[in-house]
Amino acid sequence: MSNQSVGLAPRALAMVIDGALMLAASTLLMWAVYGDPVSKWTDLRPGTLAINWLLPLIVCVVFWSWQGATPGKLVAGIKVVDARSGKHPSPLQAALRWAGYLVSAIPLFAGFLWARVDAEGRTWHDRLSRTAVERSREAPADGEGLLIGYIASHWRGEQSLAQSFWINHVLLTWPVAAGVQGLVAWLATKSEGLQGVAIALLIAWPLLIVIEVWSAVGTWRSVRGYVDAGGSYLISGLARLSLLGSFLQIAFSLALGVFSEFPELWKLARGIDPIGNVRLSVSADGRTMQFNGPIGAGDAHRLRTLLAASPAVRLLEVASPGGRVTEAERMVELIRQRGVGTRAIGNCESACTLVFLAGNKRQLMPGAQLGFHRASSGTFNPAFDEIANQELARTYRRMELPEDFIEKTLSTPSRRMWYPAAEDLVRHSLILPPPRTLDVALPEGDKPGQYAPLVDYVNALRASDAWFRLDQRFPGLIDDAAGRMRNAHMALAGSEHAVAGA
Structure with missing residues (x-):
């Protein structure tokens, strides 16, 4: 074993x-498999065990x-070696070392x-696996540090092609790119903390571009070396391709990312939702609330405030092209807790359908339609689109939408x-x-x-x-x-009370 000691700082x-x-890899995989990026220690599902335990074991064994x-x-400029031979550890030693992490x-x-x-200078897991940690390179003489030295050596093309391509280009850059795309996907479908995310x-985005340029240029120079x-010209050709x-x-x-998304992100960063906000109003008698326009950031809070200030509201009339799914999901809870009915007076599309389905009694006015389609992650990555639609399917199932409706929804393109x-x-x-004839059930009062x-x-x-249709032909009908029916209803009820009293 080399006598080069390694302190705790490079290890850390x-x-x-x-x-x-x-963490980035497991978060994305958990989101893709279960729709939830976070798992508990008590989660013993096979997929969770494979992602959080088996995958790290395999990665460490392969790389060590x-x-x-x-x-x-x-x-960090360090490497794991067999304590006796100084060579790379065997797969068995690597597996023991990983298990030793838990012991340590x-x-x-x-x-x-x-x-x-x-x-x-060896740890317990070093001793258990008969391995040691040595320096793989010396710190730069000018004192720029191991991390800066590593970045500079890759940029100059001084590292091996295998290390530059597989480590720096694939394993360091791709997860960062996937993380940024995942953030965009989350932003497109969720609205909590929009300003901070923007x-x-x-x-x-600029940091990602810098990292990708650093990775690609350094690897290209490594190919030349x-x-x-x-x-091999074949390997170098494939790497360059x-x-x-x-x-x-x-x-x-x-x-398609930075330039096209910048105007929207800039507005969101300033607290402005570029898709707009829903318009909420209450009728003169206080019993009906109108819900019109796109569902934007903060609209669930506005709905909660207006419902609290309007205790007589019994009906929510909706007409909306949709919008932020998370806001719509919060509205679902508010509507269900209040126990109000919903009525679509115009087209209710996309996220608006969640609001509509939350009503205890749901009516579709003549000419109005419910519109469903796939969710869009806001990226050009099919994987994130699929994750967004898995979440949409789970939401619709909670709303008790039939499976054939969900399948049709997911097969309809987002545009x-x-x-x-x-x-x-x-x-x-x-x-x-809807009534098929002119006979209509007369409404009842809130109390007997x-x-x-x-x-x-x-x-x-x-x-x-x-x-x-009659009212369209004879306006005001x-x-x-309605006035005549109400008067007749009241008169009939009054006569019945008089007869009962006699």
């Missing part, structure tokens, strides 16, 4: 980098036995700190809209069946002995397709008929 730096990479170092250790960590990380007092993206040293794809991706990201027939909505009990207000009679008639 390596662990932080490796931990961040594994192949390169002698994980990406974090390569950046359980007693308050005493096994890691043991390196400070060990004569050879600010983070405005910082992350590999060829000059007599390396991959790098050309990376350069195209950078251009693609700039054109198109599927409008199910009213008959299908009635068949699945998603809306109340009370009469419903005139507006309820008007709404009952408007829900009838026959009355609706519904208002006149």
Whole structure:
């Protein structure tokens, strides 16, 4: 074993980098598999065990036995070796070392700190696996530090092609790019903390471009050094072909990512939702709330405030092209807690359908439609689109939308809209069946002995397709008929009370 001792600082730096990479990978995988990026220690599902335990084991075993170092250790300038031969550890040693991490960590990380007092600077997991940690390169003479030195050596093309391509280009750059794209996907479908996320993206996009340029240029220079040293032209050609794809991706990201998304992100960073906000108002009698326009950031809070200030509201009339899904989900809880009905007076599309389906009684006015389609992640990455639509499917299942509706929704492109027939909505009990004749059920008051207000009679008639079409031909017919019906209803009830009293 070499007598080059390694302090705790390089080990800690390596662990932080490796931990961040594994956290990013496990978060994306958990989101893709289960729709939830966070798991608990008690979660023993096979997928969770594979992602959080088996995957890190495989990664460490492969990198320690192949390169002698994980990406974090390569950046920190250290490597794992067999304590006796000084060569890369065997897969068995690598597996024992990974298991030894747990042994070293359980007693308050005493096994890691043991390196400070060990004569050879080795930890418990080093001793258990008969491995040691050595420096893979010296710190730069000018004192710029291991991390800066690593960045500079890659940029100059001084590292091996395998390390530059697989470690720096693939394992260090791709997770960062995936993380930024995931943030964009989350931003497109969620709205919680939009302003903070937008600010983070405005910082992350330029940083991502810098990292991708650093990765691609350094690897390209490593290819040149590999060829000059007599390396395979086939391998160098494949590497350059991959790098050309990376350069195209950078251009693609700039054109369709940074430049196209910048105006929207800039508005969001200033607290302005570019899609707009829903318009909320309450009728003069206080019983009906109008809900019109796109669902934007903060609209759920505005709805909560207005509902609290309008205790008599019994009906929510909606007409919206949709918007932020998270805001709509919060509105669902508010509507269900309040127990109000919903009525679509115009097209209710995308996220608006969640609001509509939350009503305890749901009506579709003549001419109005419910529109469904796939969710869009806001990226050009099919994987993130699929994740967004898995979340959408789970949300619709919680809303008790039939499976055939969900399948049709997910098969409809995000730029198109599927409008199910009213008959299908009635068949699945998603809306109340509209009256087929001029006979309309008269509304009842909120309490026994009370009469419903005139507006309820008007709404009952408007829900009838026959009355609706008659009113279009003879304007004012519904208002006149509603007044007559209410007066007749009150007179009839009064005569019945008189007879009962006699």
